[in-house]
Amino acid sequence: MFPDVECSRLFARKGYKVALISRGPESLNKLAAELSQHGEAAGFPIQDYSPDSIRSAFVAIRTHFPSSSSPLRAALFNVGYGIWKPFLEITDEELHKSLDANVAAAFAFSREVITEFLKLGFEDPSEGGQGGSRKRGTLLFTGATAGVRGNVTTSAFAAGKHGLRGLVQSLAKEFGKQNIHTVIDGVILTDRTKIAFSDPDREANLDGRLDPDAIAKTYLGLVQQDSSALTWEIDLRPAHEKW
Numbered sequence: 001m002f003p004d005v006e007c008s009r010l011f012a013r014k015g016y017k018v019a020l021i022s023r024g025p026e027s028l029n030k031l032a033a034e035l036s037q038h039g040e041a042a043g044f045p046i047q048d049y050s051p052d053s054i055r056s057a058f059v060a061i062r063t064h065f066p067s068s069s070s071p072l073r074a075a076l077f078n079v080g081y082g083i084w085k086p087f088l089e090i091t092d093e094e095l096h097k098s099l100d101a102n103v104a105a106a107f108a109f110s111r112e113v114i115t116e117f118l119k120l121g122f123e124d125p126s127e128g129g130q131g132g133s134r135k136r137g138t139l140l141f142t143g144a145t146a147g148v149r150g151n152v153t154t155s156a157f158a159a160g161k162h163g164l165r166g167l168v169q170s171l172a173k174e175f176g177k178q179n180i181h182t183v184i185d186g187v188i189l190t191d192r193t194k195i196a197f198s199d200p201d202r203e204a205n206l207d208g209r210l211d212p213d214a215i216a217k218t219y220l221g222l223v224q225q226d227s228s229a230l231t232w233e234i235d236l237r238p239a240h241e242k243w
Helices: 003-013 025-035 051-064 092-118 155-178 191-196 200-204 212-223
Strands: 018-022 041-045 074-077 137-141 180-184
Touching (some): 051 092, 074 092
C-alpha cells in the first residue's frame, strides 16, 4: 500500500475533503468511493504526469471543489520514477523519465498548489483542527535516500531525487516568508519497493520497514504544526535499517 493512499484515508477520517490525482482511473475511483464513506472525496485521473496533465487536473479540482467553500490547505506530491541500472546501461529515455517525473512534474504541481495557497488567508485552527493560525497551507513531498546520497545503480534515480530535494528546499525558503509550509520527507518502503528489492527478512521484521500508516500520521502532524515551529525536512527510517 502506498503512503499517499494511507494518507488520504487518514485525512478523510479527520474531516478533510480529498482530491486524488493519479493514473489508472479504475483504482483511483475505487479509492475515492471508499473515502466518500468518511466525507467528500473525488478522483481526477490523468494520462501521465506531464505539466499539462497536472494543470488540467487542477482545473477540474477547482471546478469540483470551489475555493470559496473548499480551500486547499494541504497537498502531497508522491510521484516518482525509479530506474536502478549501471550507469552505462541507462538510456536517454530512462533519464528523461526520471527527471520528468521527479522534477518537472513536481514543478507543475507546486505551481498549482502554491497559487491556491496565495489566494488564502491564514488557517483557522478552530476549523477541523487544521494547523496554526499563521499558516496558509502545507505542501508535502515524498523523497528518498537517493535524494540525500547516491549509490551504485542509482545515477538516474538520484539525479531526479536530488533535483526534487533542491526544488523543495528552494520553495521552503521562498514561500516560507508568505506563511506557506513546504516539507520534504524521507525514504519509504511500499509494496512496489518490496517487489523491486525483495528481502524476506526485512519484510517479516516490522521494525525493518516503514509502515505507510505511521507515515500518514507523520504527514498529518506536519500539516498541523504551528508556524512558530515548522519542520522543513524530515528523514523517516525504520529502526532496523539495512540500506
